Amino acid sequence: MHQRLPTLLLTLTGLLALGACSGDAKDTHPDQLVTKRKAIFKQFTKTLEPMGMVARGRKDYNPREFNINALELQKLTSQPWALFTADSNYPPTLAKPAVWEKPAEFKLAQDKFQVTIASLVQASQGSDLDTIKTAVDSVQKSCKGCHDQFRNER
Numbered sequence: 001m002h003q004r005l006p007t008l009l010l011t012l013t014g015l016l017a018l019g020a021c022s023g024d025a026k027d028t029h030p031d032q033l034v035t036k037r038k039a040i041f042k043q044f045t046k047t048l049e050p051m052g053m054v055a056r057g058r059k060d061y062n063p064r065e066f067n068i069n070a071l072e073l074q075k076l077t078s079q080p081w082a083l084f085t086a087d088s089n090y091p092p093t094l095a096k097p098a099v100w101e102k103p104a105e106f107k108l109a110q111d112k113f114q115v116t117i118a119s120l121v122q123a124s125q126g127s128d129l130d131t132i133k134t135a136v137d138s139v140q141k142s143c144k145g146c147h148d149q150f151r152n153e154r
Contacts, residue, residue: 025091033088040080047073048139051120055136063127070117070124073139077114094152109146116142 027035047069053059054066084099084106099106116138123135 027092029088029090033083033085034090034093037080037083037088037093040076040083044073044076044143047076048136048143051132051136052140055133061129061132063124066132067121067124070121074117074121077117081110094154096150096152099150106150109142109149113139113142113146 027033050059051066051069054061084095086100089095089097089100116135120135120139123131126132
């Protein structure tokens with residue numbers, strides 16, 4: 001057992017070193033545009049997730065909490081788009097070239113997303129769970145549509 005310990009330690013050290021090399025590329029842009037975008041999109045997910053759980057019946061509906069999340073998501077919707085500048089197409093971005101090649105279509109997707117969020121906020125001010133579920137579904141479909149067209153998978 002003791003004779004195999006150095007070999008085991010060497011193997012584990014090598015695997016850890018390889019694992020460190022396989023991480024995401026670092027955001028080397030002075031303004032950290034990709035890092036800032038990713039942080040905002042993570043906040044989108046964190047804010048939308050509890051509403052999705054309500055819509056799927058996996059979480060109890062709390063009208064106040066739901067409305068707060070909808071309003072927070074609405075605030076977030078204006079934030080990431082300005083970070084898609086001409087000089088922000090660099091690793092570690094997951095954005096497809098279509099973001100820069102088809103700016104009018106990208107803007108249309110943003111506008112559509114913001115309209116679905118406005119509908120979600122409006123639905124969150126009522127108590128009709130069917131309307132709320134439909135609004136959440138529309139937001140999620142808008143996210144997926146934009147991802148399908150403008151985001152690379154990891």
